[in-house]
Amino acid sequence: MAIIVQKFGGSSLADAPCIGRCAQRAVRAFQEGRQVIVVVSAMGDTTDQLSELAVQVTDRPSQREMDMLLATGEQVSIALMTMALHRLGADAVSMTGRQIGLLTDQVHTKARIRSIDTSRLRRELDAGRIVVVAGFQGISDEGQITTLGRGGSDTTAVAIAAALGIAENNGACEIYTDVDGVYTADPRRVANARKLARITYEEMLELASLGASVMHSRAVVFGQKYGVPIHVRHSAKPDPGTMIVKETPDMEDIAVVGCALTPDLGRISVRGIPNKPGIQALIFGNLSDAAILVDDIMQTEAGDTASISFTVEHQDLAEVKPAVQKSLDEIGCGEMSIEVGLAKVSAVGVGMRTHTGVAAAMFSALGQAGIHINNITTSEIKISCIVPKEHGDRALQVVHDAFDLDQTNESFAKDHSQHTAKRPT
Amino acid sequence: MAIIVQKFGGSSLADAPCIGRCAQRAVRAFQEGRQVIVVVSAMGDTTDQLSELAVQVTDRPSQREMDMLLATGEQVSIALMTMALHRLGADAVSMTGRQIGLLTDQVHTKARIRSIDTSRLRRELDAGRIVVVAGFQGISDEGQITTLGRGGSDTTAVAIAAALGIAENNGACEIYTDVDGVYTADPRRVANARKLARITYEEMLELASLGASVMHSRAVVFGQKYGVPIHVRHSAKPDPGTMIVKETPDMEDIAVVGCALTPDLGRISVRGIPNKPGIQALIFGNLSDAAILVDDIMQTEAGDTASISFTVEHQDLAEVKPAVQKSLDEIGCGEMSIEVGLAKVSAVGVGMRTHTGVAAAMFSALGQAGIHINNITTSEIKISCIVPKEHGDRALQVVHDAFDLDQTNESFAKDHSQHTAKRPT
Secondary structure, three states, X not given: OOEEEEEEOHHHHOOHHHHHHHHHHXXXXXXXXXXXXXXXXXXXXXXXXXXXXXXXXXXXXXXXXXXXXXXXXXXXXXXXXXXXXXXXXXXXXXXXXXXXXXXXXXXXXXXXXXXXXXXXXHHHHHOOOEEEEEOOEEXXXXXXXXXXOOOHHHHHHHHHHHHOOHHHHOOEEEEEEOOOOOEOOOOOOOOOOOEOOEEEHHHHHHHHHOXXXXXXXXXXXXXXXXXXXEEEEEOXXXXXXXXXXXXXXXXXXXXXXXXXXXXXXXXXXXXXXXXXXXXXXXXXXXXXXXXXXXOOEEEEEEOOEXXXXXEEEHHHHHHHHHHHHHHHHHXXXXXXXXXXXXXXXXXXXXXXXXXXXXXXXXXXXXXXXXXXXXXXXXXXXXXXXXXXXXXXXXXXXXXXXXXXXXOOOOHHHHHHEOOOOOOOO | OOEEEEEEOHHHHOOHHHHHHHHHHHHHHHHOOOEEEEEEOOOOOHHHHHHHHHHHHOOOOOHHHHHHXXXXXXXXXXXXXXXXXXXXXXXXXXXXXXXOOEEEOOOOOOOOEEEEOHHHHHHHHHOOOEEEXXXXXXXXXXXXXXXXOOOHHHHHHHHHHHHOOHHHHOOEEEEEEOOOOXXXXXXXXXXXOOEOOEEEHHHHHHHHHOOOOOOOHHHHHHHHHHOOOEEEEEOOOOOOOEEEEOOOHHHHXXXXXXXXXXXXXXXXXXXXXXXXXXXXXXHHHHHHHOOOOOOOEEEEEEOOEEEEEEEEEHHHHHHXXXXXXXXXXXXXXXXXXXXXXXXXXXXXXXXXXXXXXHHHHXXXXXXXXXXXXXXXXXXXXXXXXXXXXXXHHHHHHHHHHHOOXXXXXXXXXXXXXXXXXXXXX
């Protein structure tokens, strides 16, 4: 019998009526003849409330005790979800991370999954029960309660799907959230953005790193590693969402699947530092110690000295300055300059690997729109342009239009595929 | 090294500052050279809030899932208490019911303790740690999370104290609460009520059944069974409270240690029912099915018919009527009458076993005060009189005065002891 794993996030479990609606989803899947596992997060903003309690007690809470504390949020959810399923007449049983034998390493607050003992899960499923599993939590082999960090419940769901081999069994892993799925661009910024029926793991990861926070990257990486098809969909709507899947040959027909905007960036440039090994490690080590997420990094060199520049979210700028100054003090030379008012527009698609002309088309569209390109960075499946902040939203729309992302037809790809055409970029 | 078990109830853990104060208690005991185990309840009214959530989801929550839900309350407390101890520089570790191996039967929501695996507790204590244990919860041998029902955290504390043999080791079990200790009478009713330095388990049980809700009876019974001395004291005051201990010969010198009032009772009388076996079981079975707590029962017989009367708390009267009527319908004869506006004043003391004249002194004092005694019931260590409700508080004061309970001297006992005096009752 096919197994379906349904994960419901905190916003889908805000109160008792919400929990009831999610329970109905699970019962429907069960009545359609599938074995059902429900993975839940903590209700609403429970995790924030618990963290706030810890802060009231101490400013440096032990990580083991944070896990002990936060794991209660999901335990509350499994009990209530199971009660809601009972109310609908379903046979259901709740299980903690320990009870499903979700074994992790001992790194509290960001533990990594080592294994899942599927025997207990299968026993309950085979007894005709809907199994309600606490996401986000596990146990170390010392019997300590651990948690998986941000996006942990998504990861739990995908890991269970992988452990049960649902891909080989016509099963599914459904991530229910408060958005319809993955769009060609953020629909709040681009009016004619279109919901994608499917996207590859890699494309999803590139988009997630650009701020499309539909699903946590870690769970996508897990899905990619074990080939678990993930269906991202809205918890309150019946329509299908977006399938995150392995790349198949036909997916290369589309050069660009989506685009994204990072709306407010600053760029820090460090000049006149020695062009020798270890300098980069020192600078970015200090930034990492200050917990600053660095975006794109560029380095140029001129003889004995080098220049490094990188972008960060505008809100992090205040903390960047002292961290970089610390590096310069340690190096004993060099100077820092800061540029604000930047944005980054990116186009993403696995088809780029086989299509030429994608970069040229993007630059050309931005140029025709009179938008200055400040800088360019690329990965195998992504092209990013730094543009002035005030043109950010327009740049996103221009790129969206340039690749006809509001249309399901593959006009650009057909014109530019290396397989079919040979004209220069 | 002597072990001290300190239990803090929900009202002592209402918020972060309260938790901090309780943590200071534990650290002080540790600094005095003792091994310290802290047992905590859920914070403030957490348990009620969680129960309310369950009610919002379903009107008939599964008992297994209620345990899954409610056990989170104590888990939150152990994490926060441990953080508070860390903040004070103490080495401390939190442990769930499962982690201390508190094994119970499988009766969810009112499980009974079977055993505690003290090896893990001792290992942590011997490593110099304060161990913070979640009260109220355990696991069944099937690995299910169970809870011990009302007063469960008190029971956990006493059970741990018993399992570690603290009585043989000069240790203590301290129950911190929001009252100073056990009084000779409710201080809100009797201005000159006096805090008792010690009381026997039996006396405590009789007083608890009369509504002196300092500590749950179940934990007292546990303490009695395993000879654990229990120290009931105020969580926010330094003064010693009341020791609940085994009876010792010198305790018989005091005939009456305390008195109590049940302020508002109704009496139901059933007349003209057949005087044959099984009738009582039928009547009180129906009352039990309606979850009505019956107070004193009296039966008189006259030939073929019998009369039964019993008292209940006034608030239960509305539910008593249909339950008794059901019995009369099943019996096919008999009639019911109801009397309201009654109260019950009781005097309690293990010394009654060896002292004569206690009942006489009580009746005499009530008579001299012009208070009509409606009915009398007794146990081995308790005398109760039903009086008109409007005289309840005065009757309590009269009895308190009659036995000089505001004084620590043992004048009544010295005058009336069978050991020293032979005059008639």
